[in-house]
Amino acid sequence: xxxxxxxxxxxxxxxxxxxxxxxxxxxxxxxxxxxxxxxxxxxxxxxxxxxxxxxxxxxxxxxxxxxxxxxxxxxxxxxxxxxxxxxxxxxxxxxxxxxxxxxxxxxxxxxxxxxxxxxxxxxxxxxxxxxxxxxxxxxxxxxxxxxxxxxxxxxxxxxxxxxxxxxxxxxxxxxxxxxxxxxxxxxxxxxxxxxxxxxxxxxxxxxxxxxxxxxxxxxxxxxxxxxxxxxxxxxxxxxxxxxxxxxxxxxxxxxxxxxxxxxxxxxxxxxxxxxxxxxxxxxxxxxxxxxxxxxxxxxxxxxxxxxxxxx
Numbered sequence: 001x002x003x004x005x006x007x008x009x010x011x012x013x014x015x016x017x018x019x020x021x022x023x024x025x026x027x028x029x030x031x032x033x034x035x036x037x038x039x040x041x042x043x044x045x046x047x048x049x050x051x052x053x054x055x056x057x058x059x060x061x062x063x064x065x066x067x068x069x070x071x072x073x074x075x076x077x078x079x080x081x082x083x084x085x086x087x088x089x090x091x092x093x094x095x096x097x098x099x100x101x102x103x104x105x106x107x108x109x110x111x112x113x114x115x116x117x118x119x120x121x122x123x124x125x126x127x128x129x130x131x132x133x134x135x136x137x138x139x140x141x142x143x144x145x146x147x148x149x150x151x152x153x154x155x156x157x158x159x160x161x162x163x164x165x166x167x168x169x170x171x172x173x174x175x176x177x178x179x180x181x182x183x184x185x186x187x188x189x190x191x192x193x194x195x196x197x198x199x200x201x202x203x204x205x206x207x208x209x210x211x212x213x214x215x216x217x218x219x220x221x222x223x224x225x226x227x228x229x230x231x232x233x234x235x236x237x238x239x240x241x242x243x244x245x246x247x248x249x250x251x252x253x254x255x256x257x258x259x260x261x262x263x264x265x266x267x268x269x270x271x272x273x274x275x276x277x278x279x280x281x282x283x284x285x286x287x288x289x290x291x292x293x294x295x296x297x298x299x300x301x302x303x304x305x306x307x308x309x310x311x
Contacts, residue, residue: 026271027099028060032116037169039064039119040177042162045110049102056102059270065120065136066094067113067188069158075103079142080262081269089147091188093135097217098142099266111158113181120178129182131210134189139200139209139248145192157184200247208233208243212252220259222283226252261297264290268302269309275302 032039045068049056059078068077070090076083077092079100084092094100121127130136135143147154161180167173193199200206215229223229229252230240240252248255260282267278279290294302 026273027266028055028058030060030062030064032062032064032114038174038177039116040165040181041112041114042158042165043112043114045070045112048112049106053102053104053106057104057106059099059101059266061097061099062094062114063096064114064116065096065130067135067185068092068094069111069113069154071110073107073109075106077102081265082142084142084144087146089151091145091147093143093145093188095136095142099270113158113161113184115181119174120181122178126178126182129185131214133185134192134197134199135185137210137213139213143192145188145195147191150191153187154184157187205243205246208235208240209247212240212244212255216256216259220256220263221281224256224260224283226256229256257297261294264294264302265298265305268306278302 033041068091070077070086070088070092072088073086074088075086077086077100078084079092079094079098086092117127117130120130157180161177161184164173164176164180211233212229215232219229226237226240230237233240237252244250244252244255250258264278264282267273267281268275271278273281275291276287279287282290284290284293291301294300294305298305300308
């Protein structure tokens with residue numbers, strides 16, 4: 001069974017690399033492997049890393065959710081330029097399309113849980129659960145959790161998922177896996193709230209911020225005006241500014257700029273696309289406008305950033 005998983009990873013690495021503009025290498029992007037009974041997998045991290053060290057230690061992203069459980073070892077894991085210190089029994093929750101890569105000195109052991117929206121979201125309550133989850137929607141950092149106890153509880157929870165995956169697929173399996181997965185995620189949320197996690201107060205302001213962030217993620221490369229987002233949300237610019245300032249301590253304009261700059265840095269650091277290609281992909285009419293924009297927000301040109309990152 002594991003051999004088919006490896007072949008699937010090689011296939012999608014090849015497809016993703018071939019998708020670059022004009023033949024240039026872009027950020028490797030993995031789709032979920034075809035041919036499985038469900039868009040859900042539990043993988044052995046050590047075995048996966050052993051077979052795919054080259055692929056996993058270069059920056060890559062995926063359009064599915066990832067729960068990484070580092071059960072042993074002490075390493076670093078990198079998500080969008082930020083290193084996360086990994087201690088034994090650390091969970092890291094990778095949101096869709098985040099750019100990540102494993103440490104080249106990795107010697108840890110663990111589990112990798114992968115699933116898609118199509119698998120998990122069968123009812124409106126499922127969609128709301130993922131949208132509001134503090135595991136995949138942390139407004140300030142990539143969510144991670146180091147367990148101090150209760151490790152056996154999580155080992156048993158993951159083992160139950162693995163055992164169900166080994167059964168022949170039938171009319172019950174998908175629902176059983178979703179229920180087990182939902183329970184695991186809820187247990188992890190409870191543990192994270194026991195740690196140093198700072199809960200953002202729920203209410204109208206948080207709801208607006210989450211709606212704005214969701215729209216921004218889909219439109220940042222072609223929609224840069226605060227008023228356009230406010231209109232889609234049926235609120236005024238002032239109301240949106242009040243919500244983001246209260247929840248995030250930032251204006252909608254800065255949040256838009258930060259998202260555009262994050263994608264620009266991703267492409268400059270992790271792809272060989274030209275500045276011209278990147279500028280057009282981010283919705284700029286002229287490369288010179290992108291260069292001015294980048295310099296304004298980073299105090300360097302795109303080329304200078306790329307060169308400094310490579311060195």
